[in-house]
Amino acid sequence: MKFLVVGAGGTGGCIGGYLAKLGEDVTFIARGRHLAAMRENGLRVRSARVGDFQVKPVKACTMAEYNEVPDVVFICVKYYSLAEAVDFLKPIVGKDTIVIPILNVYGTGEKIQPELECTVTDGCVYIFSMIEEPGVIHQPTPIFRMFFGLREPAEAAGDVGAGEDSGKCDKAAGQLEERLQAIEQTLNKAGIEAHLTREIRRDALQKFSFVSPMGAAGLYYDGVAADFMEDGEKRQMFFDLVHEVEAVGQAMGITFDVDLAENAGNILDGLTPDATTSMQRDVAAGGRSEVDGLVHEMVRLGEAYHVDVPNYRRISEWVKEKGIE
Structure with a gap:
């Protein structure tokens, strides 16, 4: 090939x-x-x-x-x-x-x-x-x-x-x-x-349920992985975002075969403490980022499937106020 x-x-x-x-x-x-x-x-x-x-x-x-x-x-x-x-x-x-x-x-x-x-x-x-x-x-x-x-x-x-x-x-x-x-x-x-896989919608959204919350929360708090490994506001925000992705997925008719919060937590624990997301690095460099697909898209999906995603809306509005693209 x-x-x-x-x-x-x-x-x-x-x-x-x-x-x-x-x-x-x-x-x-x-x-x-x-x-x-x-x-x-x-x-x-x-x-x-x-x-x-x-x-x-x-x-x-x-x-x-x-x-x-x-x-x-x-x-x-x-x-x-x-x-x-x-x-x-x-x-x-x-x-x-x-x-x-x-x-x-x-x-x-x-x-x-x-x-x-x-x-x-x-x-x-x-x-x-x-x-x-x-x-x-x-x-x-x-x-x-x-x-x-x-x-x-x-x-x-x-x-x-x-x-x-x-x-x-x-x-x-x-x-x-x-x-x-x-x-x-x-x-x-x-x-x-x-x-x-014959369940790519489920498997892809399961991956997204870590990448999107990590990217959104990491950008919002300008944090490294270690900041989300410890109990507190930042870690809570990360898991709240995971649950919002899960709620949208369920509204889409997707049945997950793992606990998304537990899965996301395991991935988080496997990162190096100083890890940041590519979206954070892109924004820090002053270039374009994937914020539309990782943050704003979740707000659009929430609206399309009539699921409230208050934390994503909060970060989406903050991103727009900051002029981040």
């Missing part, structure tokens, strides 16, 4: 790095000094999971330079860069290409599926990693768990029309399932704990 990783930051760098280390055909879309360093020295990954390794040479280019048809695309950009990534993919994907968005924001695949003439799954990943310096990815904790899958069984029919016989639909569904299983097997062989 030809893998294309759009966004070679902490997440994309690890996904593509692990696959390239295995010997898979991987191309990274990158830019700036990071791209220049990868071209000159390859990609180095400092991993607490599999040990440090380097992939050299590495296939890396800009969007304008890419001229292949990928079999599998991992979108690993920030939410505010999603539209640019989709515009890039429109002319290059084939009808059999499988696109797997790995973003912090819930429901990304469903949003972009109408724009791409191929199968777009939803996906999420549990990982703590970042660009340490150009050409170097640091993964200081060993967790690396990915979930991806189709939102509805009907999606497995691909582009087979309703007027065609059910045999063609079944064949298309079977072929797509085989390709998805092959991706899962390759990811696991590369050292990533990958799960092809």
